[in-house]
Amino acid sequence: RKLLPVVPDWFYDLAMGDWSINLLLAQQGPLALVGNEALSTYRLHNSSFWLTRPLLDRTQDELKALRTFAQHLDGKCAAEIGHQINRRQFWLVDADVEAGTFAAARQTFCEAFSGWWRHRGVTFPWVIRYGLRAYTPWFIAIRRFTRS
Numbered sequence: 001r002k003l004l005p006v007v008p009d010w011f012y013d014l015a016m017g018d019w020s021i022n023l024l025l026a027q028q029g030p031l032a033l034v035g036n037e038a039l040s041t042y043r044l045h046n047s048s049f050w051l052t053r054p055l056l057d058r059t060q061d062e063l064k065a066l067r068t069f070a071q072h073l074d075g076k077c078a079a080e081i082g083h084q085i086n087r088r089q090f091w092l093v094d095a096d097v098e099a100g101t102f103a104a105a106r107q108t109f110c111e112a113f114s115g116w117w118r119h120r121g122v123t124f125p126w127v128i129r130y131g132l133r134a135y136t137p138w139f140i141a142i143r144r145f146t147r148s
Contacts, residue, residue: 086121109134
């Protein structure tokens with residue numbers, strides 16, 4: 001509590017408090033790696049609050065958080081945050097396809113692809129896969145059907 005007597009207003013607008021707290025604490029001083037020992041555990045299970053939410057909502061919340069962090073850090077860690085934003089933009093293509101909003105998936109792919117040249121959030125083969133998902137959802141459906 002001594003390290004964070006006041007939190008910024010944007011903290012209350014984000015869905016992930018743990019990411020925000022970690023960022024704010026990291027700004028208070030140097031960080032250290034404490035060996036290879038796990039000091040905490042993060043459990044994921046199908047009934048957690050986060051995983052019960054639609055993929056589209058989760059991905060949009062992550063993008064909002066990363067963009068807020070980029071603004072808060074005022075250019076520090078810009079390359080790393082840009083990389084993560086670009087990765088989430090591509091994930092948003094999957095979320096749009098899953099939601100059945102294929103026009104949004106194509107638009108999202110175009111935005112992600114234009115940022116890919118600078119940030120490289122995913123490898124080139126994944127760019128191709130996301131492009132196929134956005135522009136040829138029928139191809140993905142046929143592929144899934146033939147596999148099962």
